[in-house]
Amino acid sequence: MSFQVLIVDDVRVNVHMLARMVSVVPGVQTQQFTDPDQALEWSLGCDVDLAIVDYHMPSMSGAEFVSAFRHTVRNRDTPVIVVTAERALEVRHECLRAGATDFLCKPIDGIEVAARVTNLLTLRRAQLDLKDRAAWLSREVEKATAELVSREEELIRRLALAAECHDSTTGQHIERMAQYSFIVAQALGMSETSCEQLLKAAPMHDIGKVGVPDAILNKPGRLTPEEMEQMRLHTVYGYEILSGSSSKLIQLAADIALSHHERFDGGGYPNRLRGEEIPLAARIVSVADVFDALTSVRSYKPVWSADEALYYLMQERGGQFDPMCVDAFLSRRQTVGPLLESVPETALLQ
Numbered sequence: 001m002s003f004q005v006l007i008v009d010d011v012r013v014n015v016h017m018l019a020r021m022v023s024v025v026p027g028v029q030t031q032q033f034t035d036p037d038q039a040l041e042w043s044l045g046c047d048v049d050l051a052i053v054d055y056h057m058p059s060m061s062g063a064e065f066v067s068a069f070r071h072t073v074r075n076r077d078t079p080v081i082v083v084t085a086e087r088a089l090e091v092r093h094e095c096l097r098a099g100a101t102d103f104l105c106k107p108i109d110g111i112e113v114a115a116r117v118t119n120l121l122t123l124r125r126a127q128l129d130l131k132d133r134a135a136w137l138s139r140e141v142e143k144a145t146a147e148l149v150s151r152e153e154e155l156i157r158r159l160a161l162a163a164e165c166h167d168s169t170t171g172q173h174i175e176r177m178a179q180y181s182f183i184v185a186q187a188l189g190m191s192e193t194s195c196e197q198l199l200k201a202a203p204m205h206d207i208g209k210v211g212v213p214d215a216i217l218n219k220p221g222r223l224t225p226e227e228m229e230q231m232r233l234h235t236v237y238g239y240e241i242l243s244g245s246s247s248k249l250i251q252l253a254a255d256i257a258l259s260h261h262e263r264f265d266g267g268g269y270p271n272r273l274r275g276e277e278i279p280l281a282a283r284i285v286s287v288a289d290v291f292d293a294l295t296s297v298r299s300y301k302p303v304w305s306a307d308e309a310l311y312y313l314m315q316e317r318g319g320q321f322d323p324m325c326v327d328a329f330l331s332r333r334q335t336v337g338p339l340l341e342s343v344p345e346t347a348l349l350q
Contacts, residue, residue, distance in 0.1 A: 002027045003121050008039045008065060009054040009083070018083075019050055019115040025121065036065045043069060046079050046086060048119065048125045050106070055084035056090065063091075063098040070099040077127060079120040083108065152247060153200055159207055171294055174203040180288035181281075183335050187328035188284075197252055200284050204253035205260045208238025217328045232269045235261055260286050263320045275322075283322040287313060287329050290320070291336075306336075 005028050009015045015032045020027055021170060031046070033039035036057055041328075043051075046058065055062035062082045065337060069075050082095045085106040092103060102116055182199040212234050216227045223231060238257030242250050259273060259282035264276035294309040304312070315325045329336070 002029060003049040003124065005030045006039060006051040007032045007053075007115070008034075008036050008051070008057075010034050010036075010059075011054075011225040012058040014054065018108075018113070021108070021110045022052070022117055024110075024114050025117050028117070028121070036060050040065070040068055044072055045177045048075060051078060051080045052117075052118055053077075053080065053082055055082050055086060055095070058346060062092045066095060066098040066100050076222060078126055079115060081120070103282035126245045142215070152249060156200060156204055156249070156253065160205065166273050173208075173296055175207075176296075177285070177292040179290060180329070180336065183332045184284045184287060184325055184328045187332050189323065197249055198281055198284065199258055201249055201253040201281070203248075203286070204238070204242060205256050205285050205289060206234060206238065207241055207253075208234035208236065208257055209240075232261070235259070235270050252281055256282050256285050258282070258287060262286070264322045265319050268320070278322075283325050287321050287325045291329070 001016055003025075004091050005022050006021070007015050007018050007030055007292055009018065012034050016347055020029045021033055022030055029037055031039075031042065031048075036053070039053075051066075053062045053065050053069075057065070060068075062084065066080050068080065069078075069080065079101040079104045080099060081104055082100045083104045083106065084091060084095075086092075087105075095103070102120065104113060104116065178199050181202040182195055185195040185198050190311060216223065219227070235258050239254050241253035242257055243309065245254070256279070258270070259278050262268035262278045262282065263272040264275060264278070264283070266272055268278075291309050291313060294304040294312060295306055296303065310330065313321060314327060315321045323342070
């Protein structure tokens with residue numbers, strides 16, 4: 001391993017003498033300056049493993065040099081030796097406050113110089129090894145975290161697809177309604193992270209349908225009051241499946257599963273929440289889910305046109321739906337149009 005040692009002294013002969021003394025240490029290369037300003041400028045763009053600076057210089061003192069040297073991020077931890085003939089404690093205290101690591105007293109001794117340089121470069125090597133190790137660990141943690149997040153998201157997509165396969169809808173529905181939810185969230189000015197989280201959590205809104213009998217899920221025509229009560233339980237089933245997770249994404253999905261059939265006017269289910277009592281994510285998904293259901297093939301109804309579905313959203317503004325979410329959806333109607341075309345189900349597994 002090679003080391004770069006910076007030597008600064010306004011007297012050229014002193015610089016050469018220090019360079020010869022330091023050169024006996026294996027792996028050392030020196031950069032020599034008689035102008036401290038030039039030395040500081042050079043250090044801004046180069047890695048320095050050790051700096052040796054004279055205290056008495058005409059343009060700036062050694063303490064001033066050390067202070068300026070320390071203000072650059074790359075030199076914040078670099079060892080610095082101050083060379084001085086001063087014995088006064090005030091001088092040493094000044095240099096220590098500026099960030100000096102060690103001192104050499106004039107007249108300097110070659111053996112002492114080599115020993116101090118060797119010791120500080122050993123410290124520097126350990127410092128760099130620790131920094132490299134920390135960086136490696138950070139990269140490994142990031143990689144492991146990304147893999148966990150990816151697996152979590154894949155599991156959510158596959159569970160959502162399994163829920164949709166249980167009834168007469170298709171995987172295209174959860175892909176489209178998730179995209180609609182994302183569009184509404186963006187129009188509402190939610191953060192990029194929140195929009196992405198909603199996009200990933202929204203497909204889980206109907207996971208509770210796995211607990212509803214097939215005969216009810218796929219029944220053509222209207223459900224009886226008793227059958228409707230069983231159908232409405234899918235919100236509770238979904239919440240029970242998803243709740244209790246330490247994952248923020250699954251916690252969000254649990255809130256959506258429980259509350260996406262609540263109405264803004266308080267007439268929804270299962271808890272008859274009203275207005276902003278309903279989680280915002282659930283209010284957004286409610287608009288997206290109903291719009292896609294209306295414009296899609298279902299066993300119990302004909303397909304509505306986009307204009308008919310949009311008109312329904314406007315009619316239910318403040319009733320079934322949060323007016324803010326309806327307005328956000330309508331403001332992006334040009335973006336919504338292309339999504340009405342079928343999304344391949346295989347997209348869910350990519």
